[in-house]
Amino acid sequence: MRKATVAIVGRPNVGKSTLFNKIVGTRVSIVDDTPGVTRDRIYMEAEWTGRRFMLIDTGGIEPATDDEILKGMRTQAEIAIERADCVILMTNIHEGLTAADADVAAMLMKAGKPTVLAVNKVDSGGQPPMDFYEFYNLGLGDPVAISSTHGLGVGDLLDEVFAKIPEELFQENEDDSGSLRVAIVGKPNAGKSSLVNQILGEERVIVSDVAGTTRDAVDTSFEKDGKTYTLVDTAGMRKRGKVDEGIERYSVLRSLSAVDNCDVCVIVVDANEGISEQDSKIAGYAHEKGKASIIAVNKWDLIEKDTNTMKQFREKVNLELGFMLYAPQIYISALTGQRVGKLFELINFVHEQNSMRIKTGMLNDVLGEATMKVQPPSDKGKRLKIYYMTQASTCPPTFVVFVNDKELMHFSYLRYLENQIRGVFGLEGTPVRFIVRERK
């Protein structure tokens, strides 16, 4: 279930972002009107020699002094130790080795973290210059000379990295443990830890703190009403995390990777503050990744209520997270435990919806009625014909629509079909996808 993860660590300007972009490519998926986490390129999926993995760029803080550089790099290394299976420590040939590089190399070694040393900006190819050999002093084994801008040596670098990651992390085997993986995500202080503690306080924890093979992020499994659940990435929640949650970039990163590794995503929102930009980023990512989602409005105990308060809040959330109107909202208090039991009913419910399989016959009955009610669009005298529709996969439900001419299919008509399908089958809490195919 968990994907292999690689982090790039290094001083400002050594070329981390350039390498990141080289590896993930320039593909940027922009899915209708969801907030653009994919444009904020700190955490993205990549592929090399048929293996998929997640890549983290730990950079992004702009330090002014040498002291700050070291502090920033230590934070990066902590994130890498917590998040990644292998680290690329990046330096560059122009600036040579610095004390900060040595400090961070020592940190990574002490943590036993598999690390590959990359020396960037060796643009000429061929034999590396003499200065290159200085990098052996870090004690990280053979450095790899690369040029991120020209793409030189990047393949060799990734080969080295992959050699240090257990092969099974590249296999996309479904989690067959029968455990439902739940991610509790949201911004700092929304009440995630309190919610996790509230949940675990009541239940018998069966496997606690199962650490990943080479990283510190931990999941916690427990049993409730005869079912097994796993709370994803509870490391920083049960006790304070090592990395300062206050650094927004990193608290987002933590939530995004939890989303990647879950079946159901509980987005915890602070009722006092409403939906923040960070909340929409996380929600947008869950949407793009096709996850089942629930919006849990927390600290509801603190809100002064009259008969309309919840309704008004619902409308506000719908407005802010308009791309996710399918997600149920639940109003909870992690502190008092109010509706936390109900939250579990919802978790199971949205998971079922996300896994729903609809028979082709039933789907086409809906399609027939839908096209009768509202004709498919036409352009220059040619009308879209929809022959039939079938569900190709689940999690999220994905429908293949066979048509006479793809160009004639409008986004708005797909929206309409989606609504018709939802009207009949529900599909609450899950995004749905359409693939339009031509059949002559």
Ligand code: GDP
């Ligand atoms: P970051 O701060 O570590 O993310 O560094 P950037 O990726 O932003 O790169 C810093 C600067 O170095 C930019 O001007 C890049 O164009 C340049 N740069 C990055 N990689 C290379 C390289 O392989 N060769 C050369 N000559 N310049 C590079």
Ligand code: GDP
């Ligand atoms: P996290 O950073 O998202 O893990 O948030 P915490 O669980 O650490 O909570 C942040 C603060 O909000 C703490 O002081 C909690 O006691 C408080 N808090 C969390 N949930 C609730 C709630 O439902 N009601 C109230 N009144 N306070 C809460």
